[in-house]
Every structure is written in structure tokens, then in C-alpha cells.
Amino acid sequence: QQQVKQSPQSLIVQKGGISIINCAYENTAFDYFPWYQQFPGKGPALLIAIRPDVSEKKEGRFTISFNKSAKQFSLHIMDSQPGDSATYFCAASGVESNYQLIWGAGTKLIIKP
Amino acid sequence: DTEVTQTPKHLVMGMTNKKSLKCEQHMGHRAMYWYKQKAKKPPELMFVYSYEKLSINESVPSRFSPECPNSSLLNLHLHALQPEDSALYLCASSQVGRGDYGYTFGSGTRLTVV
Numbered sequence: 673q674q675q676v677k678q679s680p681q682s683l684i685v686q687k688g689g690i691s692i693i694n695c696a697y698e699n700t701a702f703d704y705f706p707w708y709q710q711f712p713g714k715g716p717a718l719l720i721a722i723r724p725d726v727s728e729k730k731e732g733r734f735t736i737s738f739n740k741s742a743k744q745f746s747l748h749i750m751d752s753q754p755g756d757s758a759t760y761f762c763a764a765s766g767v768e769s770n771y772q773l774i775w776g777a778g779t780k781l782i783i784k785p
Numbered sequence: 786d787t788e789v790t791q792t793p794k795h796l797v798m799g800m801t802n803k804k805s806l807k808c809e810q811h812m813g814h815r816a817m818y819w820y821k822q823k824a825k826k827p828p829e830l831m832f833v834y835s836y837e838k839l840s841i842n843e844s845v846p847s848r849f850s851p852e853c854p855n856s857s858l859l860n861l862h863l864h865a866l867q868p869e870d871s872a873l874y875l876c877a878s879s880q881v882g883r884g885d886y887g888y889t890f891g892s893g894t895r896l897t898v899v
Contacts, residue, residue: 704885715789715875715890716828761827763884770841771883775827 674699676764678776686784691749693779695762698743702764706773707736707747710759719760720747752783786811789891791876797897800866806894808859808876814889816882817859819851820875822893828875834859835882866898 706721762776820828833841850862
């Protein structure tokens with residue numbers, strides 16, 4: 673019940689296209705859903721996060737869509753750029769995880785020029 | 786200062802060596818974390834320090850020994866490691882010991898055990 677399932681494992685998108693990464697969770701007690709971006713040789717960096725009281729959050733080209741009934745959330749990257757090439761991790765946390773993050777497996781995103 | 790600084794960046798150690806990893810932050814964060822990350826895997830939580838006290842130990846083998854000398858510093862002492870302990874060791878900090886406060890990660894120490 674603590675799992676967060678992320679797909680796809682890898683994704684190739686043309687420059688200017690939309691990148692979509694999906695995550696699903698099981699524990700309905702989770703109440704915080706962040707996305708982290710990790711470049712090679714660096715630690716993950718918080719990109720954007722959402723709580724279940726809203727269905728969408730947008731920050732620049734990055735949008736989280738959240739579907740509470742389906743227990744799914746996704747990251748959309750609009751107008752994808754080569755600089756967005758990185759590994760993206762979704763995560764979730766709540767009281768049952770002792771407020772520590774439960775991480776998805778990660779998605780390696782490559783943006784082709 | 787919005788960074789978490791980790792030293793060294795790379796470390797090669799033998800199975801009988803003793804070494805230490807260091808982490809420093811000056812953001813006033815009261816929680817600090819050690820994570821282990823294997824290639825193509827998500828970070829795995831090892832330890833959480835909250836207000837300089839160890840609050841979470843994720844059943845980590847005793848060959849890994851954390852230490853938090855003060856609110857800005859976090860060490861990870863390594864002794865008698867195994868080759869399978871080779872990984873990227875990440876330090877992170879947050880305002881308090883909760884994931885929903887957002888973690889700031891360092892760039893990690895790439896550890897190779899030979």
C-alpha cells in the first residue's frame with residue numbers, strides 16, 4: 673500500500689512537444705505529491721508539488737494533473753526543451769509514511785533537438 | 786545560501802578502511818537526511834535527523850554510522866563496507882523532518898568500495 677508506480681521507464685520527445693509522465697498510488701492517506709528532477713551527477717531537485725485539494729497546478733511549462741478518485745497524478749512538460757532531459761521522480765507522502773517520501777521508480781526523459 | 790554541500794565528491798575505499806562523508810547546510814533547516822542511490826533507481830532513505838536527534842533509521846547496517854554534530858552539519862561514518870555498498874550517497878535538508886516541506890539535496894558523494 674506504500675508503493676508509487678511510475679511510467680514510462682523512459683521517454684523520448686521531440687523538441688517543442690509535450691512530455692507526459694504518470695504515477696499511481698495506493699494509499700489514500702497520502703496527501704502530498706511532489707515531482708523531483710535529477711540531472712546526471714546531481715542530486716534531485718524539487719520541481720513542483722500538489723496536494724489533493726486541487727486537481728491541477730501549473731508552474732511555467734510544468735503542470736501537475738491530479739485525479740484523486742483514480743489515485744493518479746501526472747507531470748506534463750509543455751514545449752519540451754533539450755535542457756529538460758533528465759530523470760524525473762514522482763513521490764508521495766502522508767501520515768502512514770511518517771511524512772517521508774515514497775518514491776516512484778523514475779523516468780528518464782530525452783528531448784531530441 | 787540555498788545549497789547543501791557534500792564532500793568528498795568521489796571516494797574509493799577498501800573493505801577494511803574507515804572513512805567519513807560530510808554534509809553542510811546554512812539554510813537554517815532543522816532536518817537532515819542521508820539517502821543512498823543506486824544507478825537508475827530512486828533514492829533510498831537511510832537516516833533522518835530532526836533537531837539534531839536521530840529520528841529515523843531505516844534498518845541500515847551498523848557499518849554505516851551517522852552523526853549530527855550541530856544543526857548545520859551531518860556526517861556519515863563508514864567502516865568495513867562491502868562492494869554492494871558502492872552507490873551515490875546523497876545528503877538532503879528540509880525545514881523540518883517532513884517530505885512535504887521539500888528537500889534540498891546535495892550533489893552527492895560517489896562511493897566505490899573495492
